[in-house]
Amino acid sequence: MQIAIHFDVICPWCFIGLRRLRAAIARRAGLTPSLVWRPYFLNPDLPDSGIEFPVYIERKFGGALRGKRLLNSLEDIGRSLGIRFAFDAIRRVPPTLDAHRVIRLAHRFGVQTEVAEALFAAHFCQGRDIGDAEVLTAAATRAGISETEVAAALADDALADALRDEATAAQRSGTLGVPLFVLNDSFVITGAHEPEVLVRMLDVATAGEELAAAEPGNFSPQPRSRPTRP
Template sequence: MKITIFLDTICGWCYIGHNRLFKALAEFKDKKFEVHYAPFLLNPNMPLSGMKRSDYLEKKFGSKDNAQPMYDNMTEQATLEGLNFNLKKIKITPSTVLSHILIDLSKDLKEQKFIVENIFRNYFIDGCDIGNIENLMSIGIKNGLNKQIIEKAFKSKKNIDDILKKNQNAYSLGISGVPVIALNDQIVIQGAESTKSIISKIKKNN
């Protein structure tokens, strides 16, 4: 079964949904899955240097207080998944374009899932700037990618344009928020549905 997960690397619900997806897949011992990642940019106009998180919250939600109930709920759900979000550590809201390039670069490696998980962990648990080239290179190198290949990929305008094009493709499919999961190219799961729900839908669409 082909599975495509549309996500953004600064989306906490995507981290939760990604975790639940792989818990669900682990329940199918004798079935083979082909997992693909598709980028979705929550902030497509974010400069590559990112912006201060306090300024971002002010711009997007009006204030930090307005955003807090949503983040509290997300953090609670993450905790239930064994993910200890520490949003107070986050100082920069980054552009996620380069992180998506890194994910694309690893698509032929068995470590791709771990690269995605490490990007999420670096941001939501460690508070690292995942728009920072050095931080992303460290993640890539630790998971089997070559330093020079990563550097070249990040400098390529074609790669940046490709992420922007794929983001537009997600919008053209009617996707306006993530995570979204397609089973055999049919959008079936929208939002961070429970592991039980994902299992049920995989069985139904088998």
């Protein structure tokens, strides 16, 4: 089974969604899906300098008080999943193109999920600037990728264009928020849902695989499901 995860590295729900997906997978013994990470840009027009985190929260959620309430709720959810959000440590929200370049590079080495999770943790739990080349390089080299490979990816304009085009194509096809999970190119669920919901989708996708194997000429994918994001 392949699960494509459409995400942005500065999306806390994407971090939560990954942990909940892992919890769901753990409930199905023997299931070892391949996770593939797809780019999405929540803030495509951010300047290279980024934006101060408090300003970003106030603008995004219509006020500092509303933003604080949401962050408190995220902290509570995170604790239940072993995520220690440290929003007070975040100083800047950077553009995420370079982070997506490094995560795409990691796919070549089979460590995409490891690098993605390292960057989630760096941003949300350590307050590190994931727009900084040194931070990105550190996450990649810990996963076994050379500094030379990282530097080449960060300078690769063709890769940047491909990532932008991929994110734009996803939006045009109906991806309007993240996280979004696509199972076997057929079954879609949007949002960081509880493991119980994700388990049901895993079961549906598994049943589809079994039907396709038994009757390859008669199987067609089920319609895509688009539940509301929490």
